[in-house]
Every structure is written in structure tokens, then in C-alpha cells.
Amino acid sequence: MPSVFITGASRGIGRVAALLFGKKGYQVGINYLNSEKAAQSLAEELKGMGTAPLLLQGDVSDRSQVRRMFSQIEYHFGGLDVLVNNAGIAQQKLFTELTDEDWDRMFSIHVKGAFYCCQYAVPLMQNRGHGSIVNVSSMWGQTGGSCEVHYSAAKAAVIGMTKALAKELALSRIRVNCVAPGVIDTEMNSILEEGVLEELRQTTPLGCIGTPEDAAEAICFLAESRFITGQVVSPNGGFYIG
């Protein structure tokens, strides 16, 4: 049975991706930070599909916690086929008001988190002779988002990391790709002021906000492709066309 580890799988895009992989018969490693009940109910749903999910509580920005989660993955799954670096946070703030803590937290979760997870996943994938990594960036990492300079910079770093790692790992038959979603209807966007989401909907050429399924389907597609590596796929309703 193939295995996948998804960070930030308790809610939103990660949760829907976990269910899609479960339907395809994967053993799913569900990482969460605080939402224990939501993660447990996801695990129950996956068990109902006949899979044996693994719940992994931990902060992706902490190397020792990531190391612990990967030793559990190795013990229970015996290796790893797919890693999805999805965990993330959002914050809206004027650039001039950003603190060192804001900046470091954003980079620790999005960039260091993906760095740590990739570092522990790669040897497991090399042992299997193949692997697939999907990093979740954002359209704002491609276009820049006002009042989200630290978020945009971290998400642009994730794209750079994807491209470089794809080149370095191709000989090991490990593909590395990136999904850069546009505006997706999840709890993450509850930080937006009233009316902003509607404005974003109106400026999206397809005239709607994305669903977690739109992003999760792109994640699964890249995870299971054969000849695609180092690429960025952007489910964004035409908001940004690169």
C-alpha cells in the first residue's frame, strides 16, 4: 500500500487531500498541531475507507518534533512514497508593523517546516528508489500580496526550494513539485476583513473562490504524475496567469 504524509491535515486543503489519497488506497500520515478532535475525526473517516491512518501531532517548525514524526512514519509505514508540505498560517499586517517574531514565525513554518520534512523524507524515498514531494505555496508567492509581505516572501521561497530540489533529486527518481493556490475557501481566510473575500471573488476571472477540493486535486495530480518535476501548478481561477 503506498503511503503519504500530509502536514497540516486536520483542516482545510490538507484534510481534503488526505481524503483523496485515502480513497486512492494510500496509508495516510495525518499531521496536526492543535486541532486534535478534527484530526481524530479525519482518521475515523479514513479508517471507514479501509485504510490505516497514522495520527502525528507535531510542530513542523521544530526539527526535533519533525524527526520524531518521521521515525513513527518509518516504523508504521516502513518508508514513504509521497510527502505533502501543506501546513501553514496566514497573517495580514502592514509591512512597517511586522516584527522579527512575525517574520521568523512565517518563515519557520512555511520554509523551515518544508526543509525539515524534506530532509527526513528523502532518505526514506531513496530507500524505496522513488518518491514524490508536493509543496504548497500560494499565488501570493508568485504575484506578491499587499499586507502579506512575509507570507508572500516565504511562499516565494517555497517555489525556489521546489525547483532546486527537483534538480538535485531527479537522479534519485524523486519528483518535487509545487501547488500555488489562489483564494481558497478555508478557515485561513477568516482573517480577511469583511468584503475582501467578495472583492477577490469579483477580481477572479472565473468569478468564484476556489474550494479545498480544487487545491487538493492539484496536489494528488502532481503527487501521482510521472514526468512532471520542478513545476508550479496554480489553481487560481485565472487570477494570476504566469
Ligand code: NAP
Ligand atoms: P487552514 O485551513 O488554516 O489549515 C492550516 C493547517 O495547518 C491546519 O491543519 C493547522 O493545524 C496546520 N498548521 C499550522 N501551523 C502548523 C505547524 N506549525 N505545524 C503543523 N501544522 C500546522 O489552511 P488552508 O487554507 O487549508 O491552507 C493550507 C496551505 O495552503 C497553507 O500552506 C496555506 O498557506 C496554503 N494556501 C492557502 C490558501 C487559501 O486561500 N486558503 C491559498 C493559497 C495557499 P492545526 O489546526 O492542527 O493547528
